[in-house]
Amino acid sequence: MNLxxxxxPISLLLEYVFHAPPLWVFGASTVAIIPLADWLRKATEQVAARAGQTxxxxxxxxxxxxxxxxIAIFVLLAGxxxxxxxxxxxxIIGNGLLxxxxxxxxxxxGRSRQKFSGANAGQLNSMLFLVVVALLLPALFDLTERLPAFEAGSAAARNNLDEYLSLGVAVVLILVYGLNLVYTLVTHKDVFALEEEEHQGTLWPTWKAAAVLLGATAIIALESEMLSGALDASSAALGLSPFFLGIIVLAVVGNFAEYIAGSYFARQGKIGLAINIAIGATIQVALFTAPLLVIISYLIGKPMNLVFSSPLELVAIVAVAxxxxxxxxxxxxxxxxxVMLIAVYLLLALAFYFVTPSEKGAQLNTPPAQVVFLQTG
Incomplete structure (x- = not known):
């Protein structure tokens, strides 16, 4: 991984010295983020050894x-x-399934089965269904506003309502996520505490763990800026839409730390911690990261709502829960x-690949089914 x-440095040279084609910069930046994510995992493991597994x-x-x-903030800045x-x-689908x-x-x-806390899993699953409700609601609201019986204003007015609802939902979700942390870490910590095990190997000094966390985060920010700048040109060179790159490539790269950490801890026999990381990451994305991005989008003048217009995206979120x-x-x-979880992820990835609108279809605002007709007929 460290190799x-x-x-x-290769990505920096390609971007700032050789001014290489965007696809090269995109590829190099994507690969560079992977070991940085692993170092984040190592540093947080050191912190966990002192603060506890929970x-x-x-x-x-x-x-x-x-x-x-x-990564998402830089993509937002690009509009x-x-x-x-x-x-x-x-x-959401990457953490929960892959x-x-x-x-x-x-x-x-080497193990016939792995056992973990049912109470902890039950709490996480309840939060997953809150995720489903929270992300379905703005889309259903937008659909309702488009029905003839409810349509009372222009498209701009509907967009304003979508934005107001999304901001309200974002605030509620962030509050709920904060209260969930209080519930699991303070008032009911005995119920959700994971079994502690002695750390193997030498512990890092606290300053070293903090330095690795801050340093890796700073370099990831730099790589993310280069990656987002090369996104559109890279998607055109690969023959893929930015949408598909976002839902598969950027999502996997952005969450690679969780994949490494979950697999590592599961291999060590800490399946409860691995489940906490995988499902907890899914919940944090939906209840904290996504709402925070909505709020940030307004602060930077690039407003984004929580309306997921593709039915397949909504089906995928429900399928995860x-x-x-x-x-x-x-x-x-x-x-x-x-195997079943990975299979569902691969099936969804295939579906997203084939329904991704072409550039022509996107310009015409055509639904995916009509885009396929334009391409084939």
């Missing part, structure tokens, strides 16, 4: 999602709000359940 750190898991999720938040929303969807699936699969090698709840409700996991 990939070489892509940090706090450590929360820090792992938070700093893991920080990479995604930084690509649709890509940011795609990245949010991609993070991240959790990999953790269960890797952690199951249903299958994750099904897999974790019994308090144990086997390798085949990990």
């Amino acid at each position: 990939l750190l070489a892509f940090i 706090i450590g898991g929360l820090l792992n999720v938070t700093f893991g999602n920080l990479a995604e938040l930084i 690509n709000t649709a890509v940011v929303k795609a990245q949010i969807t991609g993070s 991240g959790l699936g990999l953790a269960i699969l890797i952690g199951s090698f 249903l299958i994750v709840t099904t897999v974790t409700k019994d308090g144990e996991a086997t390798w085949f359940e990990g």
Whole structure:
């Protein structure tokens, strides 16, 4: 993994010295973020050894999602709000399906089954269904406002209502997420505390862990700026839309720290911590990162609402809640359940690849089905 750190100077040289094609910069920056995410994982593991696995898991999720938040802010600054929303969807399905699936699969090698706290999983699953309601509501509201029986204003007026509702939803979700932290870490910490194990190896000094967290975050910010600047040109060179890159590539890169951490801890037999990281990251993206991006978008003059206009995105979010709840409700996991989670992710990725509108279809504002007709007929 550390060999990939070489892509940090390579990406800087490509961008600022050689002025290489955007696709090269995009690729180098994407690879450079991966080892940085791993160093975030290492530093948070060191903090967890002192603060406990519950706090450590929360820090792992938070700093893991920080990479995604930084990428999304730079994409927002470029005015690509649709890509940011795609990245949010991609993070939800990536953490809940790919991240959790990999953790269960890797952690199951040599083990017939892995057991974890049913109470903790139940709390996380309840929060997942809150995510479903929160993200379905703005889309259903927008659809309602377009029905003839309710349509009373112009498209601009409807957009204003969508923005007002999204801001209100964002504030509520951030409050709920904060209260959830109080519930699990303060008032009911005995119920949700994970079993502590002695740390193997030498602990870093506190200053070193803090320096790695801050340093990796700063470099990720720089790489994210270059990545977002090369996004449009790279998507054109690859023949893919920015939407698909956002929902698959940027989401996976932005959450790579959680994938590494979850798989690592699961392999160590800490499946409860791995589930906390995977599902906790999904919840944090929906209840904190996405609402925070809505608020930030207004502060920087690039307003973004929470209306996910693609039905497939909404179906994907519902699918995550249903299958994750099904897999974790019994308090144990086997390798085949990990395979099922990964399979659902791959099926959704295929669907997003084939329904992505072409540039012509996007300009015409045509629905995906009509875009396919234009391309083939």
